[in-house]
Amino acid sequence: MIRISGQHYMRLFAVSVVVMLLVLQTGCWSRKEIETLAFVMASGVDFAEMPNRIMLTAQIAKPKALAAAAMGGSDLERAVWTVSSTGNTIFEAIRHLARQSSRRAFFAHSQWVILGEDVARAGINNVLDAYERDPESRAGAKLAVVKDGKASDFLQTESELESIGAEAYLGILDDASEALSTVVDVDIHEFFKVMASEGIEPVAVRVEIIDRLPDVDVRGQMEQSCISTAPRISGAAVFKDRMLVGWLDEAETRGYNWVRGRVKGSVLTIEDPKEDGQYMTIAILGADSSIEVEMKDDRPVAKVRIQAEANFGETQHMVGRTEDSNLLAKAIIRRFAEAIRQEVHQAIDKAQEEYGSDIFGFGQAIHRKYPKVWKNLRSNWNDDGFKKLNVTVEVKTKIRQIGLVEINLPESR
Amino acid sequence: MRFLLKVLRGIRRRRGRTLKQLVSDADYHEIEAYIEQESLTGKLENTEALIKAAFGGSPDLVFRRMRLAANDQIEVLVCYIDGLVDMHLLAEAILGPIGSELPFDLPLPAAPKGAYDLLGQSLLHGAALQEVDELGDALKVLSKGFAVVFVEGVAQGQAYAVQGWVERSVEEPTTESAVRGPKQGFVENPRVNTSMLRRIIGAPELWFEELEIGGVTKTKVTLAYIKGIASNDLIEEARRRLQSITVDAVFESGYIEEYIEDAPFSPFPTLLRTERPDKAAGSLLEGRIVIITEGTPFVLIAPAVFASFLMASEDYYERSWTSSFLRLVRIIAMFISLTLPSFYIAITTFHQEMLPTPLILSIAAQREGVPFAAIVEAIFLELSFELLREAGIRLPKVVGPAISIVGALVLGEAAVQAGLVSSAMVIVVAFTAIASFASPIWSMTLSVHLLRFPIMILAGSLGLFGVVMGLSAVLIHLSALRTFGVPYLEPFSPVIFPQWKDAGIRAPLWMMDVRPNRKSEQDRIREEPEQKPRPPQS
Structure with a gap:
């Protein structure tokens, strides 16, 4: 049987005192x-x-x-x-x-x-x-x-x-x-x-x-x-x-966000394909994007692919399940894509022509895919390469739901 | 007593003084030494005087001198302690037969020895006849509620178990109440307790071993185990530890615990205590041993691993999902109870960047104008909570509500309104208190309470680093602990996967087919496999 003698107690006491002093020595360092x-x-x-x-x-x-x-x-x-x-x-x-x-x-x-x-x-x-x-x-x-x-x-x-x-x-x-x-x-x-x-x-x-x-x-x-x-x-x-x-500006910023795949939700107003001067608004649910670069005649060309999904938000003109609703839907989708393409081009044009600043990362994409080509381009990319870069934009859109409303207003007879 | 006497004998060996002188000297050591030398002489006068002297003439000691009704030449002395014997039983089994005529077919005893034998064999019918040869033995059994019968001329006595005293009846356990499950708890009488275990476990493999511990109190301590399920090493070890105790008094199983636990300086208990027979029986069936101590409803269970302090017997009565969830809640509660104030202190005084901005601003707003540092505030509130808790336990029941009103008002309202403490800290302390009471075992709750303070001080001086250091120290200590040879953190460290079925979670009963045993000689199979209930296959 181990008996703890007085000496052991002394040692135990000394050790605990040392430990306590060590903790207190820090004096609540960096305490605020x-x-x-x-x-x-x-x-x-x-x-x-x-x-x-x-x-x-x-x-x-x-x-x-x-x-x-x-x-x-x-x-x-x-x-x-x-x-x-x-x-x-x-x-x-x-x-x-x-x-x-x-x-x-x-x-x-x-x-x-x-x-x-x-x-x-x-x-x-x-x-x-x-x-x-x-x-x-x-x-x-x-x-x-x-x-x-x-x-x-x-x-x-x-x-x-x-x-x-x-x-x-x-x-x-x-x-x-x-x-x-x-x-x-x-x-x-x-x-x-x-x-x-x-x-x-x-x-x-x-x-x-x-x-x-x-x-x-x-x-x-x-x-x-x-x-x-x-x-x-x-x-x-x-x-x-x-x-x-x-x-x-706002439209250009959204154009930028389309390219970068950062559109989380938005509304886009387009002209009604059937009635002039009437508008319809589309609620965007989300988008994906990718930037692809290729070499064409020893010059890089870029292609931006954008996929967007949306719900039908509002129309100022009746949209019903009419015989030509299919055609109408196609027209809407086309206009929707066109609107996106326009915004993207606005943003790219401004960056290329006015600012000469590759905020989209086309250079980065070239760097990743063609590192050797990039070596020649990097020194003067913003002011030369980017400005002359040919960018094509491809937009795919999809309308998920047009809603259950058959007509937006009772037709007057 | 043997121990005491040994010492005494070494100190002094005086003879030649008469008993009377000794009594008047009132030196009990000498009386004891005297009694030790003295053996029974067969002289009733002398015996009575000796016993009287040994008890100091205490009035509860009763002597009844009678003459055998069958032969009035033979004198009989009946001796017992009033209050420890059942009077009806005494009259019926001892006094009655002595004072009545013999049944016709028995031979008339002539010699004292013959009468003595006749009394033992035929006449007296108290249970548990025990021959008493030494005076010391007589004294011992008297205090246990035996009636001792002496016959003039016979240097022997007969002890009859006619005990009967006022006892608490079997009640619902107060410290471990359950919503579902048996409602009876252990009582102070060890015999009742063993009977409760026997009633649960019908197999004769349930063995009891009785020891007497306590030189003065002579407390009965019973070691219970199931032969074949508990490992022999464990039984041997428990027996060895119990036998090595030499102390004058055992009042509660806590006394036993302190003498046999593995880590006497650890803040963690290494023996489980319970008031519930079902829990004790369950432990027995898991191959553990149970130690029943006379005079307390709390029995000890060994070995007791850390996980077992988070279990309640109700876990096995409710369904597996709910039980597992409740265990998880208890684990979280224990962690909260150990660390929440420390984390609060550390984060608000060192790591303000860690909290979400609105939260830190809200805490800052509450601490506006509080004169104390967070650590002081926390220790002050925690201490007052401990005070309230302690006061609540010790107070007479009638004034109990008063203290809770004062506590709730003074601490919860007035202190915050006066700006002495922040309400966030009151919430933290209150939450900690609630969490600490979710633990099913009180001794573990107390350990956690105890450890909370050093960790709080570490948090106040070193921040989260200190908290982590403190928790690491606790973890290191826990990993080093053992309980009756079993690692304290089993089955988590060392990892024993089959036992995880009944540690952090509680698997369905039909999945727990093997006992958590550790030795090959034991009976490990708990049930037949494939007992999962399913609809009849047609």
Whole structure:
């Protein structure tokens, strides 16, 4: 039988004391109590007034105001605090926030990085490094450029539904990409990934500041809202060589999304094949795409194949199970495909002619299939090869359901 | 007692003093030593004095001097302890026959020895006649409720089992109630307990071995097993461990547990305890041993692997799917109860980036204005929960509701309103508390409660890294544990796939055809294969 002597007890005691001291020695290293943090929901980068200075704007959530709003208290108090600081670099500017913030700016929940247009035009090379390098920043944060505006102004915009701006922007982005596909959904991680790849140029979210219209209440009276500006998200910002070169409008953005296979859902309005001046709307359910490249006469040619499925959404003219419904359906499908092709060509043309930026990744496809050919093309791809690239678009469409409605209006007899 | 006496004998060996002197000296060691030397002389006077002295003249000790009705030359002394014997039985079986005429066909005893034999063989009819040769033996059986009969001139006594005392009747087990299943629980009387096992297990292979442990309490401890199903090594080991206990008192099976468990310093119990005869019987049929201790309704089961602490006997009465689901719930509950506060502390003080944004903002809003660090808040609330629980158990039943009102109001409402603690932490602690009570075995619940605090401190000082370190330490410890030679984490480590049918899940009974036995000599077959019920084939 093993008997534990006094010496053993001493040793046991000593060991446990050492273990406890070891744990306590760390002194709660890197501990940060939640109430000592200022949760930055979105941050924006602009040029400061002084030359060569960067202004960083942080949209910081105010938990107290959020709690008050949740308790049913007044939501007059804004739930976010927008604060700016300047510095020679972004990192410095972030640290300079400490001059104004009683809590440590915590970027791990920052969901947006927003660039002013001038910053984006000047080149994002020296801007985004801080976001890439900092372990605290989220790779999933969306990257956006403010069209004709400053990031700090955009971060001041307010939404009626969400108390935190960043949440509102996220909601808009999600909703728009599900319902319209006229936006691009790009986060920092993807942006960097594309930027680092050959033969493809990145795009970013395009955001705008719009004037907030006064509310009209049910009695038709105008009501001055305290909200003056509101966010709007649509289109895309096109980059080339790490600089903003221009924008895609909504239709072009959807054209871009068709090529990239990113259309999740949208509506497309086409002219009625039977009645002039009448329109019908098609609800797109989803799409697939592929880019194929081939060598023709020692020059690459590209072919984009798009398959789209849709439901019949609305018609301004009766569509019934008439004798020619088959013909009609074929006509609709044809027009539908035509509409898609047009959008795609719009987008490609703009990228080729105006911006000279291969945002679709045709170069990447050539790189993958013909690496040897790519070696000769890569040096001047955007300005030469891509511009001269012959792209054909092939669209296959399918209407799943036209609905059970036989006619949309009772015919007057 | 033997142990005690051995010591005593070594200390002193005084003789020559009279019994009276000894009693007045009130030095029990000397009396005991005196009694040890003294053997029965056959003189009733002397015997009575000795017994009286041994019990210190306690008033519950009763002596009844009688003369045999058949031959009034022969003097008889009946001795018993009032309250331990059944008076009706005593009168009918012992006192009656002594005081009445002999049946006509028996020879009249003349000599004391003849009368003594006659009493034992024909007249007295108490159960379990036991001859008492030493005074010490007489003292022992007296405390067990025997009546001892001495005859003048015979240096021997006869002990009759006429026990009868007030006892708790068989009731529903309070700590392990079941919705479905037998409603009777063990009681304090070991004989009733063994009878309950016998009634469940009809086979004569159910063997009991009785030991007496406790130098002063002389508690009966019964080792039960099914011969042929339990491995001989296990029985041998259990017997060895029980026999090696030399202690003066055993009040509860917990005493036995502490002397025979494998890892005395481990926070985890390595013996299972139950109040349910069906559970004990089930364990016996799995080849385990059961230790029944006199004076407590809790019996011990060994070996007890970790998985068995998550099982309830009801698992086998409900259908397989539901039982398996409930076991899963218990496993999750145990994990929650062990780690939830730690995870909360670690994430809110170190890894704020891990939570979804709306959630972290909501927690931040709740912690707004709370003066304590999360770890302090957590330890404070956990401790107050432990206090409430302990108070709830110890309080008189009448004031019980009062404490729960105070606890719910003070902790749940006032503390949050006053901004001393955050409501998120109250929710976490409450959830942990609920989860901890989902464990079917109380001793395991307590172990988990105990381990929660160090892991919380680790979480507060090192974050998730600390939690993982703490859990690893627990896991390493668990893998190193053994219970009566069986790895504690069996059947998960080492992996024994056939036993998984009855560990994390509970497979249908007709699939569990083999007993979870480990030795080849045992009877491993539980049932005929292919018993899955199916509609008649036509």
